[in-house]
Amino acid sequence: MTLAIQIVQFVLIISILVILHELGHFLPAKYFKTKVEKFYLFFDVKFSLFKKKIGDTEYGIGWLPLGGYVKIAGMIDESMDTEQMKQEPQPWEFRSKPAWQRLIIMTGGVIVNFLLAWVIYTAMLASNGDTYIPSDSLKYGIVVDSIGEQLGLKTGDQILRVDDKKTRKFNEAVLDIILGDEVTVKRDGQEITVPLSDEGKETVFATQGKNFLGYRSKAIIAKVQPESVAEQAGLLPGDEIIGVNGVDTKFWDEFRSKIGASANQKLDISVLRNGTTEHLELTVPEEGIIGIELDLTDLRVTDNYSFLEAIPAGYNRTIQVLTDQIRQFKVIFNTKTGAYKQVKGPIGIVELMPEKWNWIFFWNFMAMFSVWLAFLNILPIPALDGGHVMFLLYEIISGRKPSEKVLETGQIIGFVILMGLMAVVFGNDIWNIIKKFL
Incomplete structure (x- = not known):
């Protein structure tokens, strides 16, 4: 279906x-x-x-x-x-x-x-306005996997510029990094310029860019799935996870990594609830999913537009999309990146469609x-x-x-x-x- x-x-x-x-x-x-x-x-x-x-x-x-x-x-x-x-x-x-x-x-x-x-x-x-995560005001920096590290980035970096250009939105910064030549980050209090290698980009394209770069956030729960392991353990929306088995776990990526490596294990979860620390026990299932969703309200901002304001903003968005598509040809025609191998036809595009009907995705796409x-x-x-x-x-x-x-x-x-x-x-x-x- x-x-x-x-x-x-x-x-x-x-x-x-x-x-x-x-x-x-x-x-x-x-x-x-x-x-x-x-x-x-x-x-x-x-x-x-x-x-x-x-x-x-x-x-x-x-x-x-x-x-x-x-x-x-x-x-x-x-x-x-x-x-x-x-x-x-x-x-x-x-x-x-x-x-x-x-x-x-x-x-x-x-x-x-x-x-x-x-x-x-x-x-x-x-x-609907324009909801996004500002790239220049991420409180806790970025989070990268081994592929992001191959590009020269590190978890905790704060993106300042790509090719000496500031990027307002995080999702635009991700695209700029894929298409750019260098990125300037703030790391341990210092500005560092990292060259973006073709070899690193080749790995990004080979894995279709999945999870190579994200944003760090606190592990605050937005939603608990009914009848999930998390619900059975007593986790509630609004809880902030601050530790696992007595080890401080400030960020969502740290907690997710711990869960992913603890299949069939019993964990002691420390949560901050209404200013009080509580301890809950849960056993991680084989698939490593406990049934919670992350709260990102402290990172997202929304720019609202009147109809007259939306007209030039819509034009600028169209020009930006066109510009990004033209820039992609630079990467596609660079055989060292292997990007040409990921160009999708009708079969590949169908796989990009959401599995449930989504009108926002429909119109954006x-x-x-x-x-x-x-x-x-x-x-x-x-x-x-x-x-x-x-x-x-x-x-x-x-x-x-x-x-x-x-x-x-x-x-x-x-x-x-x-x-x-x-x-x-x-x-x-x-x-x-x-x-x-x-």
């Missing part, structure tokens, strides 16, 4: 994004009186799941969920309909329209993707992915929107149209590049699944 929920979330997000992106091409094409022959969600290779012709346009749903398309008359696209191009140009065809109209049609999908992200971020900031689609589509690769834009800009600047032969060749080259990239992405997905069973 959980897999079904993950798949439904992913398919719904992709479907909305594809439909809106293609509408970005479809609406200006219709406005400029250009004939649109097909409007498809997903690709209809050989056959379609559904199709219906309304006016000049066939609307349908394909069976291959790797995107979608609109087929515009008189345009060399992925359909490679060269027979149509041999006929005399007609007034309703794409090739008959002025270059500036064709440019608007081709950039429409990218513009819609960008605007969609901006609208989503604006709405979420206006309704849609906005992020919408920016990602805008960025990918505007790349100057033939067969993508950016490839068509590249040829149109050449035409506008030079005053000469590229020949149809050039456009056809470019389309074929772009298609080969895209198929190669898809092969790498799907190969990563399949290999990551195989590794789980090795």
Whole structure:
């Protein structure tokens, strides 16, 4: 059932994004009186799941969920309909329209993707505010595992700057560290600059960055799961765990490590409750989970926005997401980091979906992915929107149209590049699944 929920979330997000992106091409094409022959969600290779012709346009749903398309008359696209191009140009065809109209049609999908992200971020900031943990005011510093230590960090460090730039939010600092060259921390009262090695990043990417860097906090309980070991021992929300078996345990990471190493053992837990220290006994189960959740209210802050304030804030969030995605290419194309091995396709992305329906995740992911689609589509690769834009800009600047032969060749080259990239992405997905069973 959980897999079904993950798949439904992913398919719904992709479907909305594809439909809106293609509408970005479809609406200006219709406005400029250009004939649109097909409007498809997903690709209809050989056959379609559904199709219906309304006016000049066939609307349908394909069976291959790797995107979608609109087929515009008189345009060399992925359909490679060269027979149509041999006929005399007609007034309703794409090739008959002025270059500036064709440019608007081709950039429409990218513009819609960008605007969609901006609208989503604006709405979420206006309704929920922005809750985060400030990276520059962590009371107890960071906590790292062996992978974080390989990067040169130590538990208790306070992050001051990454690449000489201050980062306001902790989650942004984590991304900056992955993408950066050096980090400046405060350690034992001294400022230290730590170079971030490619070898350390390779380990981070190989483990998909799980738990390599976190924030230190006191072990204050927010919630106790019903019928759990913790409830049976008498632990209550609001309790602060301060010791285990007589040894001071100030922080959550220390307590978690002790629990993880004490399967089937009886422990004496010291807790601070209403100003009084109490001792409780519990036996740690085999799986090392006792059933408590951490209280982070002393670390989190929330910035609230009115609707008018949320508009520029939503725009800034969209630009920040776009900037971060562009920066990731620096790491992906650095073979020493091995980041290219972790690029995910549809199978890998489904695994990122929450196992329970989560609307906040849903909209955040849609906005992020919408920016990602805008960025990918505007790349100057033939067969993508950016490839068509590249040829149109050449035409506008030079005053000469590229020949149809050039456009056809470019389309074929772009298609080969895209198929190669898809092969790498799907190969990563399949290999990551195989590794789980090795």
